[in-house]
Amino acid sequence: MLQELAAHTDAGAFVIGAMFFFIAVWIGVFVGVLRTSPADLESRARLPLDDPPSPDARPRDARRPAPVAGAAPHATTRAAEAHDASAQTRA
DSSP states (O other), X not given: OHHHHHHHSOHHHHHHHHHHHHHHHHHHHHHHHHHSOHHHHHHHHXXXXXXXXXXXXXXXXXXXXXXXXXOOOOHHHHHHHHHXXXXXXXO
């Protein structure tokens, strides 16, 4: 079926066009990188990868999904709430 489709359509032109498009984009990126100044590359290398954490942010592993309305509380949820309450009383 695919051979019949390729024989009856001009699919070969799409393959050649895609190859030329890929090569053109690759050459464009390559030339862009070569024309970039070393100072610009150095400044980009020193950019922070993440935003600084906000003071009220919780640790990533401490986040838990919101409880479902009407569902019985889970033991780990109760333990986490007890931990949160004890942390608030210490503060």
